[in-house]
Amino acid sequence: MSDVAPAAVFGTLLPGFVGTTLPSWLETRLREGLAGVCLFGENIVDPAQTRALTDAIRAANPCAIIAIDEEGGDVTRLHAATGAPFPGNAVLGRLDDLELTGAVGAAVAGELAAAGVNLNFAPDVDVNSNPDNPVIGVRSFGADARLVARHSAAWIAAHEAAGVAVSAKHFPGHGDTAQDSHLALPVVEASRAELDERELPPFAASIAAGARTIMSSHIVVPALDGPKTPATFSRAVLDDLLRSSLGFAGVVVSDALDMAGASGEVGIPRAAALALEAGCDLLCIGTRNTDEQLALIEAAVRAAVARDELPASRIEEAAARVAALGAQLAATVPGGAELPGDSDADAASGDGWSSGPPPVSAERIRTAFEVKPGAAPAAGATLVTIETTANIAVGHSPWGVAAAGGAVVEVREEDAAGVLASLTAGDGGLAPLVLIGKDNHRHAWVRELIDEARATRPGTIAIDMGWPAPDRAYADVATFGASRIVGAALIDWLERP
Structure with missing residues (x-):
């Protein structure tokens, strides 16, 4: 044996x-x-x-x-x-x-x-x-x-x-x-x-x-x-x-x-x-x-x-x-590298890990976005993050605008109707939305939500921070990523489209 x-x-x-x-x-x-x-x-x-x-x-x-x-x-x-x-x-x-x-x-x-x-x-x-x-x-x-x-x-x-x-x-x-x-x-x-x-x-x-x-x-x-x-x-x-x-x-x-x-x-x-x-x-x-x-x-x-x-x-x-x-x-790790968090640059990095500025700026990341002609956030639009089930590899890490410190309203499938109904303009009408999701086309309820918002709230746009459909039907803007720095780049675009 x-x-x-x-x-x-x-x-x-x-x-x-x-x-x-x-x-x-x-x-x-x-x-x-x-x-x-x-x-x-x-x-x-x-x-x-x-x-x-x-x-x-x-x-x-x-x-x-x-x-x-x-x-x-x-x-x-x-x-x-x-x-x-x-x-x-x-x-x-x-x-x-x-x-x-x-x-x-x-x-x-x-x-x-x-x-x-x-x-x-x-x-x-x-x-x-x-x-x-x-x-x-x-x-x-x-x-x-x-x-x-x-x-x-x-x-x-x-x-x-x-x-x-x-x-x-x-x-x-x-x-x-x-x-x-x-x-x-x-x-x-x-x-x-x-x-x-x-x-x-x-x-x-x-x-x-x-x-x-x-x-x-x-x-x-x-x-x-x-x-x-x-x-x-x-x-x-x-x-x-x-x-x-x-x-x-x-x-x-x-x-x-x-x-x-x-x-x-x-x-x-x-x-x-x-x-x-x-x-x-x-x-x-x-x-x-x-x-x-x-x-x-x-x-x-x-x-x-x-x-x-x-x-x-x-x-x-x-x-x-x-x-x-x-x-x-x-023989190579740990290689005597200084622990992050010991400098002013580290303290400003958000979580104590990164030392110094990132290799690429949010402004440059904007140039990787795909934006449909004429797409821009309407004045007074509310930012809405569409929360779908994260795949297991990604897990439950903060993403997009929220990760970058932006103010957003979160909506999930079970509460979508109620949350969206509460988002009204100053005159009581339906406010335009900026709907921000990931892989929008792969989720039936997300497609329905975007279709309804576009039909009832003029000026609404959809942003996909995942991999968009080939026809871009549910992505007026596609960012091709949702990490914190991409979220910062999206905030920059929303402020200066």
Whole structure:
């Protein structure tokens, strides 16, 4: 009967945890060789607390990988309480300035280094070819593969040069999906020729730019490995395509295994064994993991080895790759970076994280907006933020005008009629509105709300801070992002259209 050492199994695992200090069970696991941890917004309070947390992690395991999702836009963990001070990928793609894109990548890495984080699950290098995509959208640099490839390379090269590793995601490409893999198992019905032309160039560019890790996706691509196998569980995708064809020699990271696209039918322990067998090296487990869950994963992996379903050598290979990356990162992060919050510029940045001014001004971000001819806010219009259900990757971070400190009225589906009826002009008539949403065309109630407001309130305009429909029917203004600085740019436009 085959077996593998528990330390090798734990050398591939990257759990999340509950709390803002290091739990004792996790400290013990780290001392025993756990690969590292993944931080989420709920683990972060401020720069000093975060650096104390990462110092504690590193004290338990000096070569621990400390990972986070900090995409530099709508998806942020350091700035979860305020919204990010960076414009996000879609805005950068529309500005199409590679030097600026590199500056944002470097600035994000600088914040992470100061926080003691050494692996960033970013950038998103998916080509957002489907405008109805519920989970990628403005996280992508755009819908053109060549543009996405060159901006991915610029962002990655600058970020890696700052000593913090990236994870280009979501291989082999999540852009042409109509489902969210957090909630389901999406299928990309593209031919191999279409994949070669559209999905794969950004990953090839990412590898050439020095990406030390690449993240797999929980999607099915029948052209690569039949109609049922998620990429995270596919040796054809991870070994034959990513390693053999594209030449990637770094660490393959799984997307979170608590997502429905991975473990919805088999459970997290079995998903871990399947991901390792397919070629994943570092397993992102999820958010609020426990010691008991890690023990179940260890047992499932060792059982798969005992049944000769999973070679022990595969786990040892994965653990060795992860350990080598951890040793590399131990030499560069923390790199003596000053903690944010020690200067007047830091104090003015909004949440204590950013040091100095952002790499791009709100005024320049305005130039990335798409504005229909004649669109402008009516005099006396009320700003209304349309709150739809945030996708799980973005979470509940402040966004748009509210994140930038602007005064808005919030409306949700259940209270839309009552809230809008209360918004009257000085004469008691119906006041014009500025309706601000994200991905407006994807929500039936939002479309109906915009149609009714346009019909009954002359001067009403609709603003989409997500990825708008191709016909722009529900976007008189499209900002292609909703981070704090994009919200500031929108306020600037509303004041000076």
